[in-house]
Amino acid sequence: MTAQSGCVLALSGGVGGAKLSLGLDRVLPPGDLHVLANTGDDFEHLGLSISPDIDTLLYTLSGRSNQTLGWGLEGESWNTMEALEALGGDTWFRLGDRDIATHLWRTERLAGGADLAAVTQELARRMQINSHIHPMSNQAVRTTVHSVEGHLPFQHYFVRRQCEPAVTGFSFEGLEQAQANAQVMELLATNQFSHIIVCPSNPFVSIDPILQVSGIWHALRDSSAAVTMVSPIVAGQAIKGPAAKMMTELAVPVTALGVAKHYVDKYPGLVDDFLIDQSDATLAPEISALGMRAHIAPTVMKTLEDKIQLAQTCLALETT
Ligand code: FO1
Numbered sequence: 001m002t003a004q005s006g007c008v009l010a011l012s013g014g015v016g017g018a019k020l021s022l023g024l025d026r027v028l029p030p031g032d033l034h035v036l037a038n039t040g041d042d043f044e045h046l047g048l049s050i051s052p053d054i055d056t057l058l059y060t061l062s063g064r065s066n067q068t069l070g071w072g073l074e075g076e077s078w079n080t081m082e083a084l085e086a087l088g089g090d091t092w093f094r095l096g097d098r099d100i101a102t103h104l105w106r107t108e109r110l111a112g113g114a115d116l117a118a119v120t121q122e123l124a125r126r127m128q129i130n131s132h133i134h135p136m137s138n139q140a141v142r143t144t145v146h147s148v149e150g151h152l153p154f155q156h157y158f159v160r161r162q163c164e165p166a167v168t169g170f171s172f173e174g175l176e177q178a179q180a181n182a183q184v185m186e187l188l189a190t191n192q193f194s195h196i197i198v199c200p201s202n203p204f205v206s207i208d209p210i211l212q213v214s215g216i217w218h219a220l221r222d223s224s225a226a227v228t229m230v231s232p233i234v235a236g237q238a239i240k241g242p243a244a245k246m247m248t249e250l251a252v253p254v255t256a257l258g259v260a261k262h263y264v265d266k267y268p269g270l271v272d273d274f275l276i277d278q279s280d281a282t283l284a285p286e287i288s289a290l291g292m293r294a295h296i297a298p299t300v301m302k303t304l305e306d307k308i309q310l311a312q313t314c315l316a317l318e319t320t
Helices: 015-027 052-061 079-086 097-111 116-126 154-160 182-189 203-212 216-222 243-249 256-266 278-288 304-317
Strands: 007-012 033-037 043-045 048-050 132-135 142-147 150-153 167-173 193-198 226-230 273-277 293-297
Touching: 007 015, 007 182, 007 203, 015 033, 015 052, 015 304, 033 052, 033 182, 043 154, 048 097, 052 097, 052 116, 052 132, 079 097, 097 116, 116 132, 132 182, 142 154, 142 203, 150 154, 167 203, 167 243, 182 216, 193 304, 203 216, 203 243, 203 256, 226 304, 256 273, 256 278, 273 278, 273 304, 278 293, 293 304
Parallel strands: 007 033, 007 193, 033 132, 193 226, 226 273, 273 293
Antiparallel strands: 043 048, 142 150, 142 167
């Protein structure tokens, strides 16, 4: 079967995924990009419904992300956190004054009965984003990090403990009740995507939660579009975040090959094309031997031009 349209689906976690999504957003015709976002990092905090990866996508695609922090809004102020601290409140998870407006808005709309997909769509529209951002599920799926210190809710591990405890595994609470995003499943079932791109996001806590939602990875595998994955590990290091530290602790080789093996073992037949950085070129034969096409290109995204270039590389792959 051939795809009927030129729509593109990207799977994304936080910063790395948002960077490639921005490149795709800028090169594709308006409205052709659909991003399926991880919501395993979501949590309820200070009475607010927080969706960090969705918000990183919203702020990045609307050109307002905080480049220094890597999360939140640019030009942010912190008066609320300072006032909360003075009251002795919980400030380990820092919410900027303007960022709080997003959480207030989301929390109120969810409390009023709207689902997360609709709320996210409205937020994107109000932020003048042409691309479509979809939560992986409307139901709560919460990543739990298994560590040498016991089980930790994701943000407690990531922010409160600064990824310090060595990890032993992960679980995703709520998967049994979670239904895959209906709009993306419908687009997949009707072969509306010409390309499916797994962004260079953390395999364990950004992409696995998405692929574990019932039906998603089989629908991706069975779609007519090739699935291209961009390695989040370059020259033995994660560009950002704890992926490399996690791999070491899980005794997985910290290489693009280690990432490729993770996906082949867990999701056989899912990945058609695996894109590695030019600095990892020597790994290409072993990656090909796993049954995927290995491609070599510059994958480190520092500037907008890098993001656009990587987007173009991904989009060109399946036609070559
Ligand atoms: N990351 C931090 O390291 N410290 C924070 O205080 C923090 C606050 C925060 C608030 C809103 C938001 O959307 C994201 C926030 N993040 C913070 C980032 C977030 O914890 C992670 O980037 C993602 O969950 C991982 O993708």
